[in-house]
Amino acid sequence: MLLAYCEECGQQYKLNPDKIPGKSAKVKCRTCNHIFTVLKEPVARGLRPQDTTLFRTLAGSGGMEEAALEEFSDRETAGAQSPVQMKGLGLTVRMLITFLLLIGITGAVLSGVYLWVVPDLMRQQIQLRSESIAKTFAVSIVDPILVRNFLRINQAAEKAALLPGVAYVAVLNPKDVVVAGIFGQPERYSTAFMDEVKSKGFPRDLVLRNKREGDSPEQVLVSTVDRRKVMDLVVPIADTGWEAHVGVFTSDIDQAMQRTLPPVVAVLAVMAALGAGVFIVLARTVSEPIRKLCASAVLISQMHLSQKIEVSAPGEIGQLALALEAMRLSIRQAIHKLQRPKPLTPHGGSHVRPHIG
Numbered sequence: 001m002l003l004a005y006c007e008e009c010g011q012q013y014k015l016n017p018d019k020i021p022g023k024s025a026k027v028k029c030r031t032c033n034h035i036f037t038v039l040k041e042p043v044a045r046g047l048r049p050q051d052t053t054l055f056r057t058l059a060g061s062g063g064m065e066e067a068a069l070e071e072f073s074d075r076e077t078a079g080a081q082s083p084v085q086m087k088g089l090g091l092t093v094r095m096l097i098t099f100l101l102l103i104g105i106t107g108a109v110l111s112g113v114y115l116w117v118v119p120d121l122m123r124q125q126i127q128l129r130s131e132s133i134a135k136t137f138a139v140s141i142v143d144p145i146l147v148r149n150f151l152r153i154n155q156a157a158e159k160a161a162l163l164p165g166v167a168y169v170a171v172l173n174p175k176d177v178v179v180a181g182i183f184g185q186p187e188r189y190s191t192a193f194m195d196e197v198k199s200k201g202f203p204r205d206l207v208l209r210n211k212r213e214g215d216s217p218e219q220v221l222v223s224t225v226d227r228r229k230v231m232d233l234v235v236p237i238a239d240t241g242w243e244a245h246v247g248v249f250t251s252d253i254d255q256a257m258q259r260t261l262p263p264v265v266a267v268l269a270v271m272a273a274l275g276a277g278v279f280i281v282l283a284r285t286v287s288e289p290i291r292k293l294c295a296s297a298v299l300i301s302q303m304h305l306s307q308k309i310e311v312s313a314p315g316e317i318g319q320l321a322l323a324l325e326a327m328r329l330s331i332r333q334a335i336h337k338l339q340r341p342k343p344l345t346p347h348g349g350s351h352v353r354p355h356i357g
Contacts, residue, residue, distance in 0.1 A: 004038045006031065092283040099279045103272040107265070114264060115257075122253045123231075126165075127220060130233040133160060134218070134246040137169060138237045145171075145240050154180045160246065167230045167247035170207045174241040178202050188249070193226040207245045210234050222250060229254075289313040289321070296324055305332040 004013045006029040013027060020040045028035045137160045144152035157169040161184035170181040181202025186194050197203070210221035210232045218235045229250040234243050289311045296309045305328055311321035 004036075006034055006036060092280060092287045095283045096276060096279060100272065100276060103268070103275065107268040107272070110268070111261070111265070114261065118260075119253055119257065122256060123250065126231055126248055126250060126253070127233065129165070130220075130231055130246050130248045131218060131235070133163060133166065133248075134233050134235045134244050136160075137246060138235050138244040141171065141244070142238045142240070145237060145242055150179060154182070156180075157182045165248050165252060167225060167228070167249050168202075168206070168245075169247075170202060170245040171237075172207055172243040172245065176204070176208060176211070178204050178207065179242075181207075185249075188228065189226045206247075207232070207234070207243075210245065212236065212243055285313070286317070289317045293317070293321055293324060296328075300324070300328050300331065305335070 004015055004027060006013075011029050011031045013029075015025075015027070015038060017040050020038070022040070024037055024039050026035050027038050137156060141153050141156050144150070144156070153171055157171060157180040160166065160169045161182040163184070166184040167188075168181065168183045171179045173179050178201075183189065183194070183197065183202075206223075206225065209223055210219060212219050212234045218233060221232045223230060223232060225247065230247040231250045232245055232247045234245045236242070237244050292311050293309070296307070296311075299307060309321055309325040309328060312318070313321060
């Protein structure tokens with residue numbers, strides 16, 4: 001049996017669906033003469049509450065309807081309570097954690113690439129600079145070597161040692177004797193080391209560590225001078241058999257890294273903080289409406305139908321809010337109609353033959 005209600009007066013009618021030849025029939029209410037449409041098979045045609053005019057039920061289920069009405073009345077008078085208990089991390093927290101993990105991984109990758117690439121590039125630049133200084137110095141002392149003018153050799157070494165970043169300049173003859181040895185930037189060395197150099201002269205083992213082997217045009221060795229890293233580059237001086245050694249401080253690389261890495265980390269931290277703030281704001285525009293809709297759905301499931309669903313959100317969330325509000329109004333309308341007093345009939349209802357329109 002089909003149980004239909006007049007939209008105007010709420011009069012109940014029981015209809016036999018087998019007597020409806022098509023998909024719908026028009027029924028004229030005997031009480032108020034209102035004509036309404038009854039669907040043989042209810043079809044979801046949208047989210048409009050006014051479309052819910054047909055309820056299908058089993059005959060003789062009045063006891064269940066009365067129990068539902070009593071429960072509805074009790075819940076309506078009790079008032080709505082907080083129905084939702086959050087379990088686990090919320091959507092905003094999970095999305096924020098994911099974002100911060102992504103920022104952390106990105107920062108770690110960028111820092112690793114920076115520490116891997118930048119020092120090598122700086123060492124290459126220092127090596128090119130050392131090579132340029134050494135070759136220029138070697139060319140400038142060819143003539144003084146040929147005429148054994150050691151004064152000019154020392155003067156040329158002193159000029160080369162004054163260049164920025166130069167640790168020392170030395171000239172080694174074929175007998176491995178240091179003919180000229182000048183330390184640049186003596187303030188960067190300890191006082192004890194410089195006193196030892198003044199008393200004993202230029203340390204010969206400093207350049208012998210990087211003794212040129214074979215016919216190689218140049219040779220590089222990174223060693224430690226007075227606890228400071230120095231790149232020693234040796235080049236031959238023409239065909240004289242002499243060698244020119246130029247040492248350049250590589251500790252400048254570490255200092256440059258210490259100066260440049262903190263700003264990079266600070267920029268990443270600022271980006272993470274700003275991004276997290278924006279992310280939280282955007283996430284709340286999604287999580288807050290969902291939380292409210294969840295609470296409204298639980299209230300509807302507990303038959304609290306007096307609270308209107310007022311969730312203003314764009315897109316799919318807004319459509320979901322409209323759907324829940326339509327469902328609430330439909331259920332409320334149906335229960336209110338069931339609460340109206342029914343006219344007494346011999347069979348508990350008025351049997352009406354549908355008027356096929």
